[in-house]
Amino acid sequence: AQDPATVRGVVTDSTGAPLPGANVRVQGTQTGVSADADGAYELAAVRPGRRTIVFSFVGFEKVSRTLELSAGDTRTLDITLGTGTVGLENVVVTALGVDREERSLGYSVERVSGSDVAEAPEPNVMNNLSGKVAGLNVTGGSGGLASTPRVTIRGESSLAGSNRPLIVVDGIPIDNTPNTQGSDAQTTQVDFGNGLSQINAQNISEMSVLKGPSAAALYGSRAADGVILIETKDGSETDGIGATVRTSVTASRPLRLPDYQNEYSYGNGGEFAYVDGTNAPGWNWGVRMDEGVERPQWQGPRNEAGNLVPTEVTSAPNKVRNFFNTGTNVSTDVAVRGGGENSSFRASLSRSDRTGIVPNTNLDRTSTSLSASYDVTDALTVDANANYANTTSDNLPSSGYGSESIMYYFTWGARHVENDLLKDYWQEEGTQQAHYDRNWTNNPYFQVNENTNGLERDRLYGGVSARYEFTDNLNLRARTGLDYSNQGTKQRKAFSSITAPNGWLQEADRTFTEWNSNLLLNYTREVGDFTFEPSVGANFMRQTRRNVQLTAQALSVPDVYNIGNARSNVQADERDEAQEILGVFASGTVSYQDMLFLDLTGRNDWSSTLPLDNNSYFYPSASLSVIVSDLVEVPEFLPLSFAKVRASWAQVGNDTDPFRLTNTYTFGDAWGSTQTVVSEADLANANLQPEITSSYEVGTNLRFYDGRAQLDVTYYRSTTRDQILSVPLAQSTGYNSRLVNAGEIRNTGVETRLQLSPIQDWSGFGWDVSLNWTRNRSTVVELADGIDTFVLGEGPFGGSAQAREGGRMGDIYGRVFDRVEDPSSPHTGEIIYEDGLPQLTDDVEKVGNYNHDWRGGIGSTFSYENLQLNVLFDVRKGGLLYSNTHATGIEGGSLEGTTRARNETVVGDGVVQNDDGTYSENTEEAAYVTWLRTYYDRPNVESNSFDATYVKLRELSLRYNFTPDWLTRAGVQNVGVSVTGRNLFLWTDVPHVDPETTISGGDGQIPGFEVQQIPSTRSFGMNVQLDF
Amino acid sequence: DSRFEDVNDNPNEPKEVTPNLLLPDIIRGSVNTSVNTAHTTGNLVLQYTAKVSFATEIDRYNWAGVGYWQPLYGDLRNVEDMIQIAQERDQPQYEGVGLVLKSWIFSMLTNAYGDVPYSESVAVQEGIETPKYDRQEAIYRGMLADLRRANELLTPGSGSIQGDILYDGDLMKWKKLANSLRLRLLMRLSEKDISLNLDGGDVPVSQAFQSITSAPDAAPVFTSNDDNAALEYLDSRPNEWPRHTSRIGTFRTFRLSETLTDTLKHFDDPRLSVFGDPTAASVEDGSPKFVGVPNGLTNDASDGFNGGRDFQSGLNFTRYYDEPDAAKGLIMTYAEVLFLKAEAAERGWISSDAQTHYREAVKASFEQYGQSTPPGYFGQAGVSYPTNNSAQARERIGTQKWIALFYTGLEGWFNWRRTGIPDIDPSVDNVNGDEIPVRFRYPESEQSLNADNYQAALDRQGPNSINTEMWLLE
The missing domain is CATH 2.60.40.1120 (Carboxypeptidase-like, regulatory domain)
Incomplete structure (x- = not known):
């Protein structure tokens, strides 16, 4: 040697x-x-x-x-x-785990260190990236404890695809499909959390966001929407044995609850009297509360004849807030790591017990991980890591529009009935709930305690890799990895549930397995001032999914939740899917004097999901990085210390889901013992082609004043063509859709990041600031022949998110006020009234777009000696949100703003059409209540939508590191104590709800619509960490 | 055969099936669509029921989209598939059943919309993605021809069928249904002066009608309530009476209409307590009373009508909601066949006695609901049959037929459009200029996805409005 x-x-x-x-x-x-x-x-x-x-x-x-x-x-x-976030010569991990110096990259990669996401970890670690990375859009979900955020990078490129980035942990792609049961804006659903909810933030060493397809070309098709790489901690930075013990306690409360009115009771037309609940009106247009009005009431006193005695109707102003619990999280992490001359390891064990703000909801996770590395010989290094996580919940909450949803209950439930009256929720134990409403809602305590959604999920992921150095400049890496998960869910509804009078039970079992194997041969050769680094590799991916679901639509015996207790046929669904992709790729880097870098890559994939004739597709990329400040002399008067410009161009090909080439018959629900099948309503296509995304980006990185100020700017443009999508067919063909290659979506955007260290050290005081700003536009350049609109997702009550040719992705369409169109009329644009009431258009019109105009984050770190204060604001400007809570809460008379003079009349601001076709001012009176409910009619997407701009104080943490002598003697190297807060404040003009929300729809989640979301939370935590 | 081909070979679902597997869902799907549309629209417009509380728009003739077109064309996809497989496998009995169902489903479509895609519908496999709209007259000729063909195919010995959840494999009943439907369709042409092609050449509608009623062996029709095309639901999801699984609160906003209630009260007709419930308040008082609600009140007015919902009659809760299998999915009944014969006799199409048919029809309706005809029922004013006043006789037939067609798809509405019986007033607070709607609007998807053919249909038929008169009504 x-x-x-x-x-x-x-x-x-x-x-x-x-x-x-x-x-x-x-x-x-x-x-x-x-x-x-x-x-x-x-x-x-x-x-x-x-x-x-x-x-x-x-x-x-x-x-x-x-x-x-x-x-x-x-x-x-x-x-x-x-101590700040301003790194100098950063090494970033790029595709296939190859480490590269940031300066050499011709494309944008952004890193977040593990400590940045681990301070106050959310159940889903993606939420911890919110506001931290330019170009990364994280939108919290609506579903409570296991809520899945929507994550996109650089906008939405695909009409029918998921637009989700690929998640790679230690080189192994892991499944990240949303896991929500029920997918209709008009029903309730349960979010069981996706794959990322099982990753323990304490194990993360670093996350890298590879934004464009350039960075991702080597991961293949699934990287078309970007890649988030997660590197976990290992023992390689340890000499000898070390250990970390961390424990944290967090408390959470609803961040925001709707503003309810406290003046009028349940009822209708200003009247209310309880009879037996069968004619429960479902709204709060009743009598004045707290003014001595007496009515027979539910659970009120009865006279000797057994008739209800009227008692005063009083308000219950705090009932909603009081219904919610303080959510808690107690978590403990222990990690042991060790390193010696030839080997290192790290082992960790974590336990986290969470309870939600919705009573009787919880989410517990036990996870363990082991990573080890061993230099077998000078030339051969073997790494292995394995992670196991077990997640269980006795109950996760239902959200959305229906009697299973808690916020639905509060929207339509009685304002005057105190929670205490409902807590003893059985009228007849096991068979009949006690409730004042037999029409619309469940007793909320019955709902959360009896109609539970249980979860048990095991996940194992990890891999083995080996690296062999044939010579100093030739090495081979081989890696194989597995992501396996099995999830059982058990959803129950008790007898007398509004939607299941005889109970209901659904058990689902899902198994997911993906194997990924890679080979990568790297060569390095220097010739004069040039360095050549070619590599070739291959990848084989096999994925299988198995879903089995059993449903009992009614039960024989109450309170026994076993599928054998089904009262009649058990509905059974079974589905097996498999998919394979074989890829070969080559890449080469040429660098000149460490200041000019050219990267070329090429990959060819063969996918099992495409027709044999079309299943091979090739996609190349090229990128260039120039360190201008090294290439030319920077004049001394310029405070510029570093300047880099970069450019890249790339393509990514994409395949489709399994079994989309030929039509089959679907098993229907048997009629008693008579089996049935149905032909498929969606036409398959035996001639599908891969879809192709092409993109380029240019950018620069400038550092001033010796790196105390650093500016990154990137401009990108990507175009996805030949998208594989189901386009609707005229229903008179008997079919709903056909599968075609069509459509073109273009995304353009700018990402900027500015990092400043105004004070590096001033009497022990330091201050760093990091700002990021992103603007993206997704334009629908073209749809399929004969199609002028493509529905991306259906919102509630007729609103929808659509893509129309020439429009933008995520344009929200719905019915709006009928307005005077005639431009010559003096009343142009005014709302047209009839009978004193504002009119709605028959057709849907564009109201806005669910995407924000721009997003930004402002992070700041103040440090004083061992004390560190972090603040992060998350800013989203523009965009539109339709609020179902607003529409139905007004209709139901439950919300603030419905109380003004309920018995008065109003003359609405608008015009009426005269017989001769002209318009004149509306002078007709209408009952205030009728006018209000018409004005905010549910299908009116205009009056129930709001500018979704918001600012959140996303994070606030104070950390103190110290090492008292007496602990040092006990082997403690460092003690870190921190207090943290997340989502502490929200500033927005949207009434009643947190505008950061999504609903289930399409292939995953769509933003822009709020449907009775579980309130998001504000949390406070305290952590203690000991490093040995 | 490559490895990839195996990986992408769907192991979950069959590529080929037999007709008996397709049949049950066709019946269930189309009958459910018929029942649901009767509930949400048909019962309201013909004032069997009235809507209260919220979303009373449909009762006020603000008809946006009705979920009728898509599910029925979806059923037709399976019907055409079944017929084709039956032909390939030489199973004429399934072809016959398929043609009956096809004609019934198309009759619902064309009666509701007018011109609709017929000859080119469900032909995507042949490359037709934008089917042309056929004239209603051509559709009627096609349906009648298909039903005649079905009558021929469904002969004893033409094989047995399985998967028949309507008639449990009784081909004779299918044959009777084919011919009974022919009577219904022919009567719907009563105001059209056209001739139809029968074996013996072109004949008027009346003769076509008579050719069926006069040939009970060659073209049998329903002869008792046992023959009724009435789907008997099961006690298991999703095979229950479809309203059983709807939202309970929404169900309770459908009340008995004042029109039906007052008519039945006037006749002292026991079917009133089959169709509806007395008011909750009157039951509480121990003196059950029926109070119908006027059609077409606004949300607020309807909820407060007569002092609130405790003082209004609802639909029979046990029969039409709570019991999963009490109500039946009615396609066509024996009573309707008798009413058709009564009207045909009154019109002079056939020579039998109209009054006899009329009385038998009413009795069949009572029997269908497990009631015996009250003594003296036929002697009452408004019920008694005037043998010497044809217009009044037809009014009697029409009124009783209207009652008998309760919850039978949209047949009450279709029949009223032709005859104007019963003489109902437009709903109170309607937003349709006091016109009772006479058709459904084509769905918007046709406008966007089948634009040229859609426009051609509008050019022929008139604007896509609920007031446009289709060929049948011209």
Whole structure:
């Protein structure tokens, strides 16, 4: 072997003080040391070649430098570690786990360190990325504890596809399909959480967001919508044995509840008297409360004859807030890591117990992980990691529009009935709930305690990889990985439920397995000032899904939730799916003097889901990075310390779902013992072609004042053509749709990031600021022949999100006020009235778009010695939200704003059409109640929609690190104590609800519509972490 | 055969099936659509029921979309498939049943909309993605021809059928249904001066009608309530009476109409307590009373009518909601056949006695609901049959037929359009200029996805309005 090289130096913080114990490692090897008491380090026995040295220390930003080491070299490398987010020569992980220096990349990759998402982790770690990454759009869901956020990168490129980025953990893609039962804006649904809800934030070392298809070309089809890479912690930065113990406690409350009125009771037409609940009106247009009005009431006193005695109708102003619990999360994480000369490992065990704000809901997760690395020989390194997570819930809440939904209950339920009256919810134990309403809603306590949605999910993912160095400049990496999950859900409805008088039970079992295997051969060769790094590789992916669902539509015996208890035929659904993709790829990097970098890639995939004749598709990419500040002399008067420009172009091909080439028959529900089938209403297509996304991006990275200010700007444009989508057919053909290749969507956008360190060290005080800003436009360039609109998702009551040629993705259509169209009329644009009431159009019109005009994040870190304060604001400007809560809450007379003079009349502001066709001002009176309910009629998407602009104080955390002597003697290196808050404040003009919400629809989730969401939460937490 | 081909070979679902597997869902689907549309629209417009509380628009003739077109064409997809498989497999009995169902479903469509895609519908496999609209007259000729063909195919010995959830494989009953439907369709042409092609050449409608009633062996029609085309629901989802699974609160906003209630009260007709319930308040008082609600009140007015919903009669809750299998999905009944014969006799199409048919028809209707005809029923004013006043006789037939067609799809409405019986007033607060609607609007999807043919139909028929008179009504 060649003589090794040596690297030595001193690690200091920004004040110049040494950082004893800082970790210094050679990337990708087990070679590493800790800095001594003076911050000095020496890496002996570094193998010559191009090596990246990584410096890290708890509480400081990780920094890496790449050196070209010759045999026998001794190099000095002093490093300053900052506490802020401003890194210098960052190493980023790109496709297939290849580490690259950021400077060499011709495309945009953004990183978030594990500590940034682990401070106050949400059940779904994606929520912790909100507002932190330019170009990444995270929208919280609506479903309570396991709520799944909608995540897109650089807009929506696909009409019918999911538009979800690919999630890769330690090189292994993992399933991230939404997992919501029920998918209709008009019904309730339960969100059981997606794959990311099983990832333990404490294990994350770093997340990288690969935004464009360039960055992702090598991951294949599924990366067309970007990639989020998650690298988990390993033991490689440890010398000897270390351990971390962390425990945290979090409490959460509803962030926002609708503003209800407290003046009028349940009832209709200003009247209310309880009889037996069968004619329960379902709204709050009743009598005045708290004014001595007496009425027979539910559970009121009875006289000797057994008749209800009228009692005063009083208000219950705090009933909704009081209904909700304080949600809690108690979690404990233990991690042990160790490293020696040839090996390292890390093992962790975590437990998190959460309870939701909705009573009787919980979500518990136990997870364990093990990663290990071993240098078998000088040339061979083997890594393995395995993660297991078990998630269980006795009950997750239903949300949406229906009697299973809690907010639906509060919208239509009686304003005057106190919760206490409902808590004893059985009238006849097991068979009949006690409730004042036999028409519309369930008793809320009955609902949350009896009609439960249980979950048990096991997930195992991980892989083994080996790296063999044939020579210093030729190595082979092989990796194989598995993502396996099994999920059982059990949903029950008790006897006397509004939607299931004889009970109901549904059990579903879903198994998902994906194997991914890669081979990658890398070669490095220097010729003069040029470095060539070609590689070739192959990937094989096999995915299987199995779903079995059993439903008992009625039960024989109450309160026994076993499928054997079905009163008649059990409805059974079974589906097996398999899909395989074989890919081969090649890439090459040419660099010149470490300041010009050219990358070329090419990949060919063969997918099992496409017709044999069309199942092969090739897609290339090219990218260029130029370090301008190295190439030319920067004039001294410019405060510019670094300047890079980059450009890239890429294509990605995409396949489709299994079994879409030929039509089959679907099994229907048997008629007693008579089986039945139905022919499929969607026409398959035996001639499908792969769809292709092409994109380019240009960008620059500029650093000023020695890196104290850094600006990143990217402009991109991507076009997806030949999309595989179901286009509707005229129903008179007997079919609903046919599958075609058609359509073109173009996304253009700008992403910027500005990082500042105004104060690096001023008497121990530091201040960093990070700003990001994103604007994206998704344009529908073309749809299929003969199709002028494509419905992306149906909202409630006739509203929908559509793509129309020439419009934007996510345009919201619905019926609006009928207005005077004649431009010559003096009343142009005014609302047309008839009989004193505003009129609605018959046809749907565009009202707005669910996408925000722009998004931004403002993060700031203040540090004073060992104290660190982080603040993050998340800003979304523009966009439209239709609120079902608003529409129905007004109709039901439940909300604030419905109380004004209920018995008065109004003359609405608008015009009436005269007999001669002209218009004149409306003078006809209408009853206020009728006018109000007509004005905010449910299908009126105009009057029930709002500018969805909002600002959230997303995160606030205060962290203190200290190490008292007495603990040091006990082996504790560091104690970190922090208090955190998430989603503390919301500023918005949208009434009643948190505008950050989605509903189920299409292939996943659609924003722009709010349907009786479970309130989002504001949480406070406290964490203690001990590092040994 | 490649590996990939195997991976993408769907193991979950068959590629080929036999007709008996397709038949049950066709029947269930089309009957359910008929029942649901009767409930949401047909019962309201012919004032059997009235809507209260919210969404009373439909009772006020604000008819946006009705879920009729799509599910029926979806059923036709399966019907055509079944007929084709039956032909390939040489199973004429399934072809015969298929033609009966096809004609029934198309009759619902054309009666509701007028011109509709017929000859080119469900032909995507032959490359027709935008089917032309056929003239209603051509559709009627096609349906009548198909039903005649079905009558020939459904002969004893033409094989047995399975999957028959309507008649349990009794081909004779299917044969009777084919011919009974022919009577219904021919009577609907009573005002049209056209000739129809029978074996013996072109004949007027009346003669076509008579050719059936005079040939009970060659063309049998319903002869008792046992023959009724009435789907008997089961006690298991999704095979229950479809309203059983609807929302209970919504169901309770459908009340008995004042029109039907007052008529039945006037006749002291016991079918009133089959169709509806006395008011909750009167039951509480121990003196059950029926109070119908006027059609077409506004949301607020309807809810408050007569002091609130405790003082209004609803639909029979047990029969039409609570019991999963009490009510039947009515396609056509023996009573209707007798009413058709009565009217034909009154019109002089056939020579039998109109009054006899009329009385038998009313009795059949009582019997169908497990009631015996009250003594003296036929002696009452408004019920008694005037043998010397044809116009009044037809009014009697029409009124009783209207009662008998309760919950029978949209047949009450279709029949009223032709005869103007019963003489109902437009709903109170209607938004249709005091016109009672006479058709459904084509769905918007046809306008966007089948634009040229849709426009051609409008050019022929008139605007896509609920007031446009189709060929049948011209």
